[in-house]
Amino acid sequence: MARSPAGPRRKRRGAYHHGDLRRALVAEAARTIQARGLDSLTLRAVGDRLGVSRSALYRHFADKSALVGAVAEEGFRTLRLRLLEAWEAEGRGRAGFEGMSVAYVRFALTHPSHYRVMFGGSALVAAAPSPALTEEAGGAFQALVDAIVAQQAEGLVRPDDPLDLAHYIWAIVHGIAMLAIDGKLGRHPPGADGLVRFAAERIRSGIALRV
Amino acid sequence: MARSPAGPRRKRRGAYHHGDLRRALVAEAARTIQARGLDSLTLRAVGDRLGVSRSALYRHFADKSALVGAVAEEGFRTLRLRLLEAWEAEGRGRAGFEGMSVAYVRFALTHPSHYRVMFGGSALVAAAPSPALTEEAGGAFQALVDAIVAQQAEGLVRPDDPLDLAHYIWAIVHGIAMLAIDGKLGRHPPGADGLVRFAAERIRSGIALRV
């Protein structure tokens, strides 16, 4: 068949099969990870789904771990947006910060497999994260730092090193998210949300008994 | 060769090759995971190391995930001991609790691959943890609960639901451990220990500015 100018034009840019195979590969990999977990992700299946050979991917990624790394990057990008939305939506300050915490854990629980990949669920990615991945992760973390600095400026939070505080808070929401994903929280009332609310209050005022 | 009663007797019990192949398999798998990570664990290599066929393992475990689950169990058993040791060593109470937190994170950082396996680093194990695994994990968690109840009895900690408090504390140390393992803590002074010490103080008195 000769190239017909009136043929189907669903391709985004003038390339062989997909025009943007790279993007399509990341999207399909993310979909599979989300639906069936990282262990079920095979390059063959991804290729089949996209109507492409199983080795076409090597034009765009060094290997499987690079593809998974790109999925992780995309996850951090989305997470950052969710955090900023929640912070703004609840008017920043105290309520905004609690909203951010809830949004964080909720993102993790609605994308458990994706979230695990973001945090070294694959030794592949954990071993040698790309600079791009490190940067995206840093971007999401920065949303936390900024919210803490803003609260310090308003006199809502102790004037400790913002990085220490941000790492501390990150560890808490990350810990809750991971334990919840692993089903280690047992029967906590309204899922992990209850623990997040409990944590928000304890984070603010501590667990020690005032004397 | 006939069975010689004067032959080598290094076998623990009168069985074919190992006397206790099950235990040997778990030990060897744990060693490999610790040394080279879960992704590098192959049943073939484990068998070779033990001088046994690659399918001998199926006499003792349903499949690879069951073997990995047994490794995770062993990890929770060790973790529980470390926590209790630290709690007792520092005279319980406030110092004992901080010692426990440090011990927790230190265990995770000295056995990063093993620790990851304990917390669903393998979708295999996370999907369907055995009752035995759930029980061992619960045992380690109970060490935390007990320490909190003891502190409540001494008036050191708020009289909240001990389970809520324990989940909260667990999330913090787990979060710190995971972020540290993933290298997401950047250049924190003396490793993760610094963050644990910082966290211990914030856990007690909160991050809010007293008015």
Add this chain to the structure above:
DNA sequence: ACCTGAACACCGTTCAAGT
């Protein structure tokens, strides 16, 4: 009861070849 060894279905990756 416990283990072997061959076979099966399935991987990620490479590479010469096509267009």
Add this chain to the structure above:
DNA sequence: ACCTGAACACCGTTCAAGT
């Protein structure tokens, strides 16, 4: 430049057979 298709080395798992 981008993709194909056959080949390679390596998996976990099964199963009839041995002792």
